[in-house]
Amino acid sequence: MGSVKIRVKDTNLYYGNHHALKNINMDIYDKSVTALIGPSGCGKSTFLRCLNRMNDLIPNVRIDGEIQIAGNDINKYDVILLRKKVGMVFQKPNPFPMSIYENIAYGPRIHGTKNRSKLDNIVEKSLREAALWDEVKDRLKSNAMGLSGGQQQRLCIARTIAVEPEILLMDEPTSALDPASTMKIEDLMENLKKQYTVIIVTHNMQQAGRISDYAAFFLNGEIIEYDKTEKIFYKPMDKRTEDYITGRFG
Amino acid sequence: MNDIKIITSSRIKERVAFFLLWIFSIFTAIILVLIVSDIIIKGAPHISLDFLLEEPRKMGKEGGVFSVIVSTIYIVVLSIIFAAPIGVAASVYLAEYAKESTMLNIIRFGTEALAGIPSIIYGLFGYSFFVFFLDLKYSILSGALTLTLMILPTIIKTSEEAIKAVPKSYREGSLALGATKLQTIRKIIIPDAIPGILTGLILGIGRVVGESAAVLYTAGSSLGIPDSIFRPGRTLSVHLYTLASEGISIENTYATAVILIALVFIINFSANTLINRIFIARRR
Numbered sequence: 001m002g003s004v005k006i007r008v009k010d011t012n013l014y015y016g017n018h019h020a021l022k023n024i025n026m027d028i029y030d031k032s033v034t035a036l037i038g039p040s041g042c043g044k045s046t047f048l049r050c051l052n053r054m055n056d057l058i059p060n061v062r063i064d065g066e067i068q069i070a071g072n073d074i075n076k077y078d079v080i081l082l083r084k085k086v087g088m089v090f091q092k093p094n095p096f097p098m099s100i101y102e103n104i105a106y107g108p109r110i111h112g113t114k115n116r117s118k119l120d121n122i123v124e125k126s127l128r129e130a131a132l133w134d135e136v137k138d139r140l141k142s143n144a145m146g147l148s149g150g151q152q153q154r155l156c157i158a159r160t161i162a163v164e165p166e167i168l169l170m171d172e173p174t175s176a177l178d179p180a181s182t183m184k185i186e187d188l189m190e191n192l193k194k195q196y197t198v199i200i201v202t203h204n205m206q207q208a209g210r211i212s213d214y215a216a217f218f219l220n221g222e223i224i225e226y227d228k229t230e231k232i233f234y235k236p237m238d239k240r241t242e243d244y245i246t247g248r249f250g
Numbered sequence: 251m252n253d254i255k256i257i258t259s260s261r262i263k264e265r266v267a268f269f270l271l272w273i274f275s276i277f278t279a280i281i282l283v284l285i286v287s288d289i290i291i292k293g294a295p296h297i298s299l300d301f302l303l304e305e306p307r308k309m310g311k312e313g314g315v316f317s318v319i320v321s322t323i324y325i326v327v328l329s330i331i332f333a334a335p336i337g338v339a340a341s342v343y344l345a346e347y348a349k350e351s352t353m354l355n356i357i358r359f360g361t362e363a364l365a366g367i368p369s370i371i372y373g374l375f376g377y378s379f380f381v382f383f384l385d386l387k388y389s390i391l392s393g394a395l396t397l398t399l400m401i402l403p404t405i406i407k408t409s410e411e412a413i414k415a416v417p418k419s420y421r422e423g424s425l426a427l428g429a430t431k432l433q434t435i436r437k438i439i440i441p442d443a444i445p446g447i448l449t450g451l452i453l454g455i456g457r458v459v460g461e462s463a464a465v466l467y468t469a470g471s472s473l474g475i476p477d478s479i480f481r482p483g484r485t486l487s488v489h490l491y492t493l494a495s496e497g498i499s500i501e502n503t504y505a506t507a508v509i510l511i512a513l514v515f516i517i518n519f520s521a522n523t524l525i526n527r528i529f530i531a532r533r534r
Binding site for chain 1: 426
């Protein structure tokens with residue numbers, strides 16, 4: 001068990017009057033993959049978006065409790081620094097409508113890297129880490145929208161890595177992809193967790209089983225059970241977790 | 251049997267609907283062709299290099315339209331220089347920053363109402379405010395300022411729609427990388443909305459070029475070449491109006507109309523090409 005990277009204490013979230021996250025307490029460990037599982041609408045994506053304060057963008061959202069990253073309250077971070085530290089990959093690949101190179105260079109540029117050769121290095125390094133370099137190295141100048149869905153998603157991962165985050169949030173990153181692309185991304189996760197703390201929301205039980213070290217089962221805004229993945233999958237404590245894992249509902 | 255009948259009747263409806271839609275679209279196209287060809291047939295024979303490069307003589311009965319073209323370009327360029335930044339800035343504010351509120355609704359309502367006001371009203375306002383109150387006299391500047399007010403609502407509305415149409419996922423992607431709102435707007439949203447914003451600007455240019463009443467009241471109808479923006483001038487539309495309404499010369503009226511159409515075409519075409527070069531090509 002590694003050290004605690006993110007500590008979530010008594011966190012509640014309300015959309016207007018709707019109590020969407022109920023009393024969440026969770027320690028997320030450094031350099032590991034934590035999977036958030038549960039039926040649609042159970043609050044797992046909402047929880048993920050708390051961690052980089054993307055919920056700030058939605059009006060009428062109220063959050064209480066405390067979330068710490070490396071011991072510091074995330075509300076005390078400048079939101080820009082927080083989001084640099086906590087990268088996010090979305091459900092639908094969302095490359096910007098510009099070249100592959102520009103997509104990766106966008107992040108470092110807005111954070112102040114101007115030097116061309118430095119940017120070249122970042123682009124190559126990020127694309128290599130995202131296992132995309134060999135496929136695109138000859139067409140870095142072509143539009144990212146021309147890539148396949150799976151390539152676009154790896155590009156989005158590369159784009160996120162390019163700003164050197166410590167934590168990677170992934171919101172169902174493979175749900176819009178075909179099985180072959182999904183496999184590539186899952187393989188990639190193995191490598192990513194050596195450097196980053198990865199938190200992934202997934203609807204795919206086999207995926208959670210294959211790639212995660214820890215798993216949290218969400219139901220109706222609560223964490224029902226959170227433990228090592230093998231425990232959640234083979235020896236769940238709660239009947240509801242077992243029912244969900246074995247496909248009895250969801 | 252019954253099954254077959256139902257299918258047949260909806261097939262017929264389908265055919266009829268298709269036919270009607272086709273007829274109406276062809277009808278529109280035919281009207282456009284009729285208007286343009288009528289003008290070109292009557293006007294083109296009177297156009298020559300001399301007509302383009304000579305100044306009008308005898309109130310436009312003889313000579314060309316050089317000074318009129320120059321005044322038109324002055325007014326168009328100046329109006330767009332004023333209206334584009336104001337319009338785009340306002341639309342960015344409305345689409346990205348403004349929170350839903352009564353004030354915002356008032357601004358939106360105001361913009362839409364302004365877009366529907368007849369141009370002659372703008373002319374009257376420009377006449378009393380710019381020409382007299384600010385003492386800008388009949389001048390290219392008075393005309394351009396008046397037209398700026400006239401086309402702003404259109405530009406704001408179209409740009410706002412274009413900005414709102416930028417996928418939310420681009421914004422999220424950018425903000426999640428730690429970009430500020432301003433960086434996201436400048437580097438992701440505006441470039442993606444450019445084609446829509448451009449449409450607004452082109453519509454605006456179209457109205458400026460085509461406007462006669464509001465210009466007549468504010469920029470005057472002087473036939474000389476304006477040597478500065480503080481001098482009066484006559485645009486093509488005003489020239490056309492004057493030539494026709496005072497019965498000065500039918501030939502030159504049509505010839506002027508041809509040039510007006512050509513000018514609109516050239517402006518649209520070059521604006522498109524220019525923006526493509528600057529914004530789209532860079533993103534490939």
